[in-house]
Amino acid sequence: MNTNFVIAIDGYSSCGKSTLAKALAKNLNFIYVDSGSMYRAVTLYFLRNKVDIQDQQQVENALKDIHLNFNSRDYETHIILNNEEVSAEIRQMPVSKNVSAVSAIKQVRHEMVKQQQRMGKSKNIVMDGRDIGTAVFKNAQLKLFMTADPKIRAERRYKELIEKGEDITLHEIFENIANRDYQDTTRTESPLVRAGDAVILDNTNLTPEQQLNFALDKVNALRKQA
Numbered sequence: 001m002n003t004n005f006v007i008a009i010d011g012y013s014s015c016g017k018s019t020l021a022k023a024l025a026k027n028l029n030f031i032y033v034d035s036g037s038m039y040r041a042v043t044l045y046f047l048r049n050k051v052d053i054q055d056q057q058q059v060e061n062a063l064k065d066i067h068l069n070f071n072s073r074d075y076e077t078h079i080i081l082n083n084e085e086v087s088a089e090i091r092q093m094p095v096s097k098n099v100s101a102v103s104a105i106k107q108v109r110h111e112m113v114k115q116q117q118r119m120g121k122s123k124n125i126v127m128d129g130r131d132i133g134t135a136v137f138k139n140a141q142l143k144l145f146m147t148a149d150p151k152i153r154a155e156r157r158y159k160e161l162i163e164k165g166e167d168i169t170l171h172e173i174f175e176n177i178a179n180r181d182y183q184d185t186t187r188t189e190s191p192l193v194r195a196g197d198a199v200i201l202d203n204t205n206l207t208p209e210q211q212l213n214f215a216l217d218k219v220n221a222l223r224k225q226a
Contacts, residue, residue: 011146035129
């Protein structure tokens with residue numbers, strides 16, 4: 001039996017999963033792993049190298065050339081793609097528009113899940129994504145499933161991108177979120193679904209501090225039971 005504590009956070013795009021995961025990791029002194037950034041980095045590589053995602057052989061060959069690492073500073077995850085930090089570029093719209101399609105590829109998911117499982121074997125971690133509680137860490141001590149009103153999610157994402165200087169409209173963000181929701185929930189390989197034992201966290205009307213306290217209460221309750 002593992003003595004490490006794993007917190008799996010799943011949910012829809014732009015629900016603030018990474019915000020909560022980073023806050024939990026900092027508060028609990030856990031390691032934070034942003035699984036979504038791994039899929040985004042793969043997507044970026046595919047876009048740069050014009051990989052045809054319909055061509056299984058091209059996908060498999062490309063995956064052999066993708067080496068991902070993380071640098072963690074101040075509980076911020078900085079992802080390294082083949083020795084290049086791409087943390088900012090993977091958050092731009094070209095990647096956002098394609099990441100769901102890339103994430104749906106069986107070979108991509110299998111490779112990323114293997115890497116993620118290795119990370120959680122010996123450390124206390126918080127990991128967020130789409131299938132952490134259902135595929136990566138089915139026995140995680142705490143599973144959270146985050147959701148929020150789509151309009152609120154779009155507004156939050158719009159504000160974030162505008163502050164970074166992106167030329168984008170709220171309508172484009174809303175359409176992107178709706179499309180990603182559809183792709184994430186209907187894909188054949190590891191679709192976005194709530195694990196049966198996951199606690200729902202609807203943060204439509206919650207502040208970051210309130211959602212952190214909600215999650216910490218769940219962690220503390222589990223530790224008392226142990």
